Amino acid sequence: MEQSFLAWLRGRQRLLPQVAVGIGDDAAVIDWPQSRQLVTSVDTIVDGVDFLLDQHSPAAIGHKALAVNLSDLAAMAADPVAALVAISLPNENATQVAAAVYEGILATAADFGVAISGGDITCYDGPLAISITIIGQAEPQKSWLRSGAQPDDAVLVSGSLGGSILQKHLAFTPRVRLAQQLRDNFTINAAIDISDGLLLDLDRLCAASGCGIELELDRVPVSEDAQALSQQDGGDPLEHALGDGEDYELILTCPADQAAEILAADLGTPLTQIGTLTSRTGLWSKLPNKLIRLSPRGFVHGG
Amino acid sequence: MEQSFLAWLRGRQRLLPQVAVGIGDDAAVIDWPQSRQLVTSVDTIVDGVDFLLDQHSPAAIGHKALAVNLSDLAAMAADPVAALVAISLPNENATQVAAAVYEGILATAADFGVAISGGDITCYDGPLAISITIIGQAEPQKSWLRSGAQPDDAVLVSGSLGGSILQKHLAFTPRVRLAQQLRDNFTINAAIDISDGLLLDLDRLCAASGCGIELELDRVPVSEDAQALSQQDGGDPLEHALGDGEDYELILTCPADQAAEILAADLGTPLTQIGTLTSRTGLWSKLPNKLIRLSPRGFVHGG
Numbered sequence: 001m002e003q004s005f006l007a008w009l010r011g012r013q014r015l016l017p018q019v020a021v022g023i024g025d026d027a028a029v030i031d032w033p034q035s036r037q038l039v040t041s042v043d044t045i046v047d048g049v050d051f052l053l054d055q056h057s058p059a060a061i062g063h064k065a066l067a068v069n070l071s072d073l074a075a076m077a078a079d080p081v082a083a084l085v086a087i088s089l090p091n092e093n094a095t096q097v098a099a100a101v102y103e104g105i106l107a108t109a110a111d112f113g114v115a116i117s118g119g120d121i122t123c124y125d126g127p128l129a130i131s132i133t134i135i136g137q138a139e140p141q142k143s144w145l146r147s148g149a150q151p152d153d154a155v156l157v158s159g160s161l162g163g164s165i166l167q168k169h170l171a172f173t174p175r176v177r178l179a180q181q182l183r184d185n186f187t188i189n190a191a192i193d194i195s196d197g198l199l200l201d202l203d204r205l206c207a208a209s210g211c212g213i214e215l216e217l218d219r220v221p222v223s224e225d226a227q228a229l230s231q232q233d234g235g236d237p238l239e240h241a242l243g244d245g246e247d248y249e250l251i252l253t254c255p256a257d258q259a260a261e262i263l264a265a266d267l268g269t270p271l272t273q274i275g276t277l278t279s280r281t282g283l284w285s286k287l288p289n290k291l292i293r294l295s296p297r298g299f300v301h302g303g
Numbered sequence: 304m305e306q307s308f309l310a311w312l313r314g315r316q317r318l319l320p321q322v323a324v325g326i327g328d329d330a331a332v333i334d335w336p337q338s339r340q341l342v343t344s345v346d347t348i349v350d351g352v353d354f355l356l357d358q359h360s361p362a363a364i365g366h367k368a369l370a371v372n373l374s375d376l377a378a379m380a381a382d383p384v385a386a387l388v389a390i391s392l393p394n395e396n397a398t399q400v401a402a403a404v405y406e407g408i409l410a411t412a413a414d415f416g417v418a419i420s421g422g423d424i425t426c427y428d429g430p431l432a433i434s435i436t437i438i439g440q441a442e443p444q445k446s447w448l449r450s451g452a453q454p455d456d457a458v459l460v461s462g463s464l465g466g467s468i469l470q471k472h473l474a475f476t477p478r479v480r481l482a483q484q485l486r487d488n489f490t491i492n493a494a495i496d497i498s499d500g501l502l503l504d505l506d507r508l509c510a511a512s513g514c515g516i517e518l519e520l521d522r523v524p525v526s527e528d529a530q531a532l533s534q535q536d537g538g539d540p541l542e543h544a545l546g547d548g549e550d551y552e553l554i555l556t557c558p559a560d561q562a563a564e565i566l567a568a569d570l571g572t573p574l575t576q577i578g579t580l581t582s583r584t585g586l587w588s589k590l591p592n593k594l595i596r597l598s599p600r601g602f603v604h605g606g
Binding site for chain 2: 020024025026027028029030031032034035036037038039040041042043044048049072075076078082084085088117118119120122124125127131133134140143145146147191192208
């Protein structure tokens with residue numbers, strides 16, 4: 001099946017200027033821009049863990065497989081270049097499932113100018129699993145790291161948080177364009193995307209930077225889906241916003257003056273300041289007269 | 304498990320000069336050499352299809368997972384730079400299996416100067432599957448393609464062929480160094496690695512180049528394992544050399560004068576001329592007084 005499928009994929013592939021040799025040889029060849037670093041990451045999504053093939057559309061699953069990787073590039077402020085797709089397929093209806101998943105991958109690849117530069121298809125006795133390696137490029141020393149945050153940095157978050165499991169985890173927009181705008185016009189000291197939950201990913205950023213954070217919990221942007229989920233489960237919408245995984249929004253830290261300019265700019269994506277970094281480590285809820293320590297919690301992928 | 308595993312991997316990772324930011328952020332950052340194209344490919348190996356976890360050592364399986372990808376780079380004459388590893392693990396003994404597989408991956412990565420620049424680990428209800436994306440670099444327009452062969456080119460093959468299933472498929476040396484020596488010192492017009500069988504991969508190279516081949520079957524280097532396998536199954540050793548998959552040797556085509564020089568040189572790896580390309584398409588066995596048409600056959604991976 002793989003040979004005929006790769007021929008189909010070759011026909012579907014848009015010609016992108018960076019592709020010197022596309023799918024069909026032993027490897028693809030990509031023209032690399034002068035004086036750029038390569039930024040790369042890999043993520044796998046699996047039926048029963050990250051999606052449900054019997055409930056979700058294969059195109060949405062394909063979108064998610066690529067979008068989670070694009071979200072990693074956004075968190076580095078890198079520009080997407082190419083993706084390599086490895087799909088492991090249950091033997092049943094393998095060709096139909098593969099084609100439908102690829103429709104979602106190809107549409108999102110087209111949206112972000114990503115060349116599909118490798119494809120491996122394996123049929124096996126296991127669940128649908130899609131592993132994508134994303135390749136991006138960035139100016140040297142310009143990538144946003146988790147470790148670049150400074151005490152007194154403002155902490156911003158994009159979009160609104162929580163309840164992603166209701167729909168957003170399959171249909172989110174990776175914040176690539178937002179990251180490009182911020183990178184090109186402002187100073188960002190550190191970034192991470194929210195894959196495992198706001199508090200858990202904030203804790204990772206703080207740990208990498210040797211900082212802590214004073215959070216203003218009443219400023220955390222709670223999504224409508226966090227509200228809806230709380231109606232269903234009787235929980236607190238804020239708890240969903242703090243702990244739910246798969247928001248795929250960006251946490252950004254920057255000097256206070258930059259934050260003021262960013263929040264005054266119209267970037268097409270809501271940004272909210274949720275707190276300030278401190279030299280005292282840990283996650284702290286800042287109340288009028290005291291600080292309360294928060295424990296990092298959330299959903300850890302991959303067990 | 305993933306977080307602690309990645310921390311372990313970070314500690315095991317050799318510091319390679321090309322790695323600006325290693326595993327542990329949203330993505331890795333790699334310094335890219337000036338004026339080089341990127342060459343990339345992805346291959347997955349799965350328990351029950353490409354290896355047997357209950358019979359083969361996890362380190363050998365890890366070696367194979369990386370080596371099949373390095374073989375693709377060798378077939379393009381590209382230099383290895385980095386690899387990203389996605390492992391899907393059966394829930395049982397997941398940590399032990401992952402660590403043992405990684406021992407094999409890391410040893411082979413060290414042999415070839417490859418930086419492990421991404422790692423994803425998923426535990427699931429399915430067989431062990433290892434998907435590796437390899438990233439290499441090459442001078443612009445210097446990569447060997449399947450499509451570059453010319454009529455009258457000599458056709459060379461490295462090593463000896465057939466019976467790989469007995470042991471070689473888990474323990475082969477990808478022909479990266481041979482390819483580098485040939486690229487730096489000789490003119491090679493086209494190349495492909497033998498993953499699915501000599502005749503099948505020859506047919507692909509010929510089809511991509513619009514050529515045919517006159518094969519001298521008595522010159523095909525038949526491996527000792529092809530002989531051994533024939534003793535077991537009563538078959539013809541030559542048939543194993545022509546059709547068995549997973550030799551991971553290189554098929555190379557070059558002008559006749561280059562072939563003479565290459566065959567006279569000491570490159571540390573045996574090379575044999577097995578035929579000559581023709582403008583007449585198809586695979587032909589060249590006998591003293593006639594040509595007999597051969598059908599491409601072999602083992603097609605991925606069903």
